[in-house]
Amino acid sequence: MTVPRQRTAGRLAAPAARPVEHNTAGRFLLRALFWGGLALAVLPWWLGTKAGSIDTQAELFQSAGRVTGLIAGYLLLVQVVLMSRLRWLERWIGARHLGLWHRELGGSVLVTILAHAALITVGYAHADRVGLTSELGTLLTEYPDMITAFIAAGMLVCIGLLSIRALRRALPYEMWYFLHLTAYVTLLLGFAHQFSNGQELFRPGLGRTVWIGFYVVMIAAVVLGRIVGPLTLNLRHRLRVADVVPESPDMVSIYITGRRLDDLDARAGQFFRWRFLARGLWWQAHPFSLSAAPNGRWLRLTVKTVGDHTQRMRAMQPGTHIFVEGPWGDFTASRRVKQRALLIAAGSGIAPIRALLEELPPGAVVIYRASAVHDLHLRHELEELAQLRHAQLWFVVGDRRDPGPRRLFTAAGMSDLVPDITDRDVYLCGPDGLVEQSLQVLRRLRVPRRQVHLDPFEL
Ligand SMILES: Cc1cc2nc3c(=O)[nH]c(=O)nc-3n(C[C@H](O)[C@H](O)[C@H](O)COP(=O)(O)OP(=O)(O)OC[C@H]3O[C@@H](n4cnc5c(N)ncnc54)[C@H](O)[C@@H]3O)c2cc1C
Numbered sequence: 001m002t003v004p005r006q007r008t009a010g011r012l013a014a015p016a017a018r019p020v021e022h023n024t025a026g027r028f029l030l031r032a033l034f035w036g037g038l039a040l041a042v043l044p045w046w047l048g049t050k051a052g053s054i055d056t057q058a059e060l061f062q063s064a065g066r067v068t069g070l071i072a073g074y075l076l077l078v079q080v081v082l083m084s085r086l087r088w089l090e091r092w093i094g095a096r097h098l099g100l101w102h103r104e105l106g107g108s109v110l111v112t113i114l115a116h117a118a119l120i121t122v123g124y125a126h127a128d129r130v131g132l133t134s135e136l137g138t139l140l141t142e143y144p145d146m147i148t149a150f151i152a153a154g155m156l157v158c159i160g161l162l163s164i165r166a167l168r169r170a171l172p173y174e175m176w177y178f179l180h181l182t183a184y185v186t187l188l189l190g191f192a193h194q195f196s197n198g199q200e201l202f203r204p205g206l207g208r209t210v211w212i213g214f215y216v217v218m219i220a221a222v223v224l225g226r227i228v229g230p231l232t233l234n235l236r237h238r239l240r241v242a243d244v245v246p247e248s249p250d251m252v253s254i255y256i257t258g259r260r261l262d263d264l265d266a267r268a269g270q271f272f273r274w275r276f277l278a279r280g281l282w283w284q285a286h287p288f289s290l291s292a293a294p295n296g297r298w299l300r301l302t303v304k305t306v307g308d309h310t311q312r313m314r315a316m317q318p319g320t321h322i323f324v325e326g327p328w329g330d331f332t333a334s335r336r337v338k339q340r341a342l343l344i345a346a347g348s349g350i351a352p353i354r355a356l357l358e359e360l361p362p363g364a365v366v367i368y369r370a371s372a373v374h375d376l377h378l379r380h381e382l383e384e385l386a387q388l389r390h391a392q393l394w395f396v397v398g399d400r401r402d403p404g405p406r407r408l409f410t411a412a413g414m415s416d417l418v419p420d421i422t423d424r425d426v427y428l429c430g431p432d433g434l435v436e437q438s439l440q441v442l443r444r445l446r447v448p449r450r451q452v453h454l455d456p457f458e459l
Contacts, residue, residue, distance in 0.1 A: 044207025061123030
């Protein structure tokens with residue numbers, strides 16, 4: 001099959017603004033569900049802890065240990081559901097928000113697990129009137145399923161520490177990812193001790209039923225989001241590479257065809273996780289945004305070579321089968337709250353920005369930042385598109401210390417270029433430095449936060 005290379009003009013002539021959607025209500029409802037679930041999770045402890053039933057220090061520690069254990073177990077299940085890749089959850093809340101919540105909750109999971117282990121050990125040591133090491137030995141040898149529970153806690157602490165940004169960046173991505181995935185193993189390892197030792201759960205009753213319900217929801221979310229959803233999508237669309245087109249020595253566009261692309265339900269600005277079923281590529285799925293709005297006939301990615309995987313993608317052959325997951329992300333025209341937009345891009349960030357330009361209403365302003373002219377990718381396409389969409393296109397080229405780029409990232413420079421900036425949505429995609437500088441300027445110009453949309457290329 002042949003696909004038109006960099007030619008989308010016929011379809012671009014039609015303005016494609018879609019209605020504005022907000023998901024604030026969705027986020028509020030999810031928060032309510034979270035707190036409601038947490039209340040249900042600790043309910044058995046609350047009902048079992050009668051007023052005046054805690055007389056001794058040992059009982060106080062044990063009771064605190066039990067409630068932190070319930071909270072930790074619940075948070076862990078929520079973490080898995082947040083990352084279950086359920087399409088409707090992602091659409092409802094947004095992939096970025098789910099990721100942010102997952103990261104924020106991570107710290108609480110660590111603290112509650114460590115508190116649970118410490119409080120239970122101290123509480124039992126007090127009750128048995130023995131030292132902490134002796135009690136630890138008793139817990140590990142005489143209580144069922146405690147060894148696996150301690151291993152699970154140790155693994156979770158390691159996973160939590162590896163998620164600290166500096167440590168995470170120091171590791172190759174795939175290694176970090178596979179280590180992070182072992183969180184599923186910790187669930188299995190920790191599961192048994194909850195039901196064999198947990199005072200609130202080992203007897204049949206309300207508490208046990210509620211917790212079995214939590215596990216069922218978690219398993220259903222993972223099976224649907226990670227297995228059933230992707231399988232259905234791939235069987236339906238059977239995507240494969242149609243063409244690999246070099247854009248420059250370090251940038252390549254990949255055109256993709258498949259069946260029924262018109263009902264793929266993807267939008268400009270979204271990304272998929274792409275697993276190319278070719279030698280050296282099949283074992284990793286990498287996220288790439290669409291660099292052209294979906295048109296029912298083909299999809300396109302534009303990829304910058306930064307490492308081994310993106311290097312190998314350049315050599316892919318037409319016909320290569322693809323297994324995808326997605327589409328994800330809310331960096332789309334539907335997040336818009338104003339009629340017009342400002343788009344700021346640099347590096348590979350131009351890919352989703354280029355696609356968005358097709359779907360946003362006419363009259364957008366695009367600022368494309370690059371160190372040198374040869375780093376401006378998709379240039380002719382952008383110029384053609386700008387004309388069709390009545391958009392202003394600014395290429396800001398040069399070192400960041402040069403007068404032009406330096407002035408652009410000042411309040412005066414930016415408002416000279418885009419005088420009505422406070423009345424626009426701002427879509428921002430590029431390296432950390434560009435995003436940080438732009439955000440500072442937008443803050444100084446008092447562009448409301450809800451008008452600023454980021455795609456930081458980070459999951
Ligand atoms: C939502 C999103 C959309 C993206 N869209 C584009 C795009 O349209 N065009 C483009 O050129 N790049 C895009 N990227 C970046 C792209 O995914 C990485 O550059 C690519 O995966 C690097 O792979 P590598 O093995 O060649 O390089 P490496 O040197 O191995 O990785 C470079 C960096 O890329 C990230 N990365 C590597 N592997 C993965 C992975 N499997 N999943 C997530 N991140 C990973 C890590 O931060 C890593 O430090 C996007 C990233 C995200 C998160």
